[in-house]
Amino acid sequence: MPEACSPARTYWVDVEDFFQYFLANPRPSGIQRLVFEALNVLPDCARMSPEAPRIAFVRHTRDASLLREVPFASLVQVLEASAHAAAAPPSPRPAGRKRRRRAAPTRTGLRHAAIRFFERLPPAIGEPLLRAGVLQLAAVRHVRLLVDALSGPTARQQAASANGLSGPLATPTDGTFPGRPGDVFLILGAAWVHSQYGVLLQQLRAQYRLVPILLMYDLIPLRRPEWCAADLVHDFSTWLAATLPHCTKLLAISRATAADVEAYAKETGLTLAGPVTPIPIGTGFTSGPSPTTDPPARGLPMPGSYVLFVSTLEARKNHTLLFRVWRRLMTDLPRDTVPTLVFAGRVGWLVADLMQQLENANWLDGKIRLIRDPTDAELAALYRGCQFTLFPSLFEGWGLPVSESFAHGRPCLTSNATSLPESGGELARYFDPDDLEDACRAVRAVIEDPAGLQAWRDRVAREFRHVPWERTADAILAACRLDRPVLSASELLEQAS
């Protein structure tokens, strides 16, 4: 095993999904922000680490070399482009995204209509027709895959590279990739967007003997498919089944996710090479325009008059609960003692009925407000002006809004589900997101005790310790610094047989 002793291993960080993400979405989500912050400090941390590996960023190629190095600057460029694209709020949203959001439900609707039609036919012909239709779609899908596999980059990818966002991919490669046995292949992002990822890992291991190490965010598509698009559930589960066996080591963004992944492995009979390692998550973001250079945000709710819930509006985030809490506060307390509840975020999926209910209730006569698609500057201003923040989510992998609230010096009253107690630690207060009574009690306790809230705020300001992203990077590096490239699960199986 001589390569283990080689001092200059390289950690190849897969950033393909980062580029793919910005082809379809104008603003970074939590995953992109987290990845960017970690990668921003990773090279420096690596230089200081005992092994001092080289950190390099790679994208996928379609030629035999499989991977090609790209400079970190290209990530910065993509992120900045997104910040500029979204700088002018909120009207000029890129048309592409809207269309993409709409398209899925329409397609599903059509599909369901067709299915219902076939089901209504007499079974003697309805059943064969339905099956024939499903099979025909499968055949078409495979033919398309075949065409993809035989030809070069698809039209979509070509179009993508033409729009400049994925510029690096367009430059020709020299067909070689300097990966060496024992090098780490680090997967930190949303790699499940690549359908053939298992195959790529297999080839990387066969061709370069790279050691894949994967960071897991959550298993929500498997654990709570109701909150995800059917495509995502399917893609994620096939991706996971194909990817996990190739990974030598698994990291997780929380102990909750680590435990969940281990439970999943046990359920599916998959032997992991070792325990899943939780890594600390940094606080605060450097990305995006800095608040100081921005014009002050105007037209937001009056500072001190409101409580803030920062999140995309989606079923999982449980906005419904806070709506009911506020409805009850309005009946139990004098109106002027109830602070306004501010939802700040994008309007996501599976909340059309909630939006309609808010509409029907006239937004509790203005006691609930929705600040749609806030800019970074507006978000910072909203945090500054809020009494405290709320986060009633039903399921999370980590809980960035909780630590972000602390980073802004604001206390957070959060759900106690999944990873959130890790994210909130001792500074947050908790309630059961599935129990209205408990949530009401918790919210009222804070609202009715201004002195206590002030003390809590002081305590947050005094005791909150920023977690520098270097700690995240160091933890990743430590996990990669294996004594020895341990055999992956599938290799163990091969040896055993």
Added chain:
Amino acid sequence: MTDHKPTTLWVDIDDLLHYLAHHSRPSGIQRVTFEICAALHRDDAGAGRVGFVRRDGGPRDLVTLPWQDVAATFDRLANPEAPVRRAQSRTRSIGDTIARLRRPVGGTRPWPILGRAAAAQGLALLQLARLPSGTAAASAHWARQAVLTRAARAARQRAMAATRARLLAPGRPLAKVASPGDTLLVLGSPWAREDYVRTVRWVRDELRMRFALLVHDLIPLRRPEWCDRNLTRAFIDWHRAVLPFADQIFSNSRATATDVSDWTRANGIVLANPVQPVPIGTGLGIGSALGPANAAAPAETGPAPDLPPPGSYVLFVSTLEARKNHVLLFRVWRRLLSDLPRDAVPTLVFAGRVGWLVSDLMQQLENARWLDGKICMIHDPTDTELAALYRGCRFTLFPSLHEGWGLPISESLAQGRPCLASNRTSLPEAGGDLARYFDPDNLADAYRAVRAVIDDPAGLEAWRQRVAREFRPVAWAQSAAVIHATLDALTRAEAVGASSRPRARS
């Protein structure tokens, strides 16, 4: 005024007729209205002290109509002749092979992909090849259906036309037949009539009648989020305008009575008399067709073939709408499935119409593949199917967040099935001490309650026996009796008031 001269009760059923003309099936309010009307009519036994009126033109144009024709129309709607069974929700009917072929093959190597494409294409053609042999059966099916539907539709249209003609036949104007001291009673939901208050003022001031109404709930006022905004606006305006003129307000529960008193007080409306709760009968539609005694014996129709097997499921009968809280049971079942072996978890059956504000819930159920079949949906069950569903269920659930009364609970008990219900608003009144309760806003509590029943089959059996033994159905005659007694008391009070000093209230 003398108190021995009998007065007449005129029931305004215009909204019921309007509903029947525009909807294919009566809902809760219409059923209750109908049953009370029928009881009042039976009670009267031809004495002519109960009459029915509808509106024929402006707010003063109330005319009488014969009850028999209303009853005939209602019965036909509640029990359609030829129930059309819709396929129930999503169970995986397509074979595993197909499911496997639908997934893309891993890898970019062309041969496996080509293999799958070919297999899928081949099987697709094979399915199409089955069509010719199926066409014979299908065309026979269609021919049969066409005859049936055409005949049924024609018969139905003839009957409807005849009934409508009779219903809308010119009756006698209320102004001609009513006497001072009579009462105009509204049991339904005439909120669509913006000018209803003009009717009420006319009836009281010109005809010297009393006005009484039955309030089913104040949900649009209390929880407007669950109602259409136009409905809420119309509802508020109507109640603000009409309630001050009510000589007597009835309610379907003590909870609704409290709601009404609270709301009127908060809005500066002084009620002439305290709100009087009216007992709500058990046995609606299915209850009257198959009482608890018949329920024990298998119905002549036999078990419907596509309902879930008896004993395998728990039942929730309700329109799917946000207020009914189906989402809670979805979460309870998800947790049951993660905590218990799959075959220890009974299927959860939603029976009802898909209503409003639940498209996101339906999408979530779809996304979760109806928990792989552990939740299923029976769309628009007929009364016969509903009776079969009750017979076959282990127990029923009713997690609603807000009700005026709670028909599904008493219905379940009347069918001899225990009900585990929400503890909100009127529901403890509807369930009494035969039902068990949980907090519909607390997942842990609901889960605990459901688990306790599922984990204890002997206890469930004992509970069932207790329900069968102790449940006392409430006759609709009791509802009618309370209405009569309350109105008679008003008449007596008036007579006493006339003979003594004037009272403070108008």
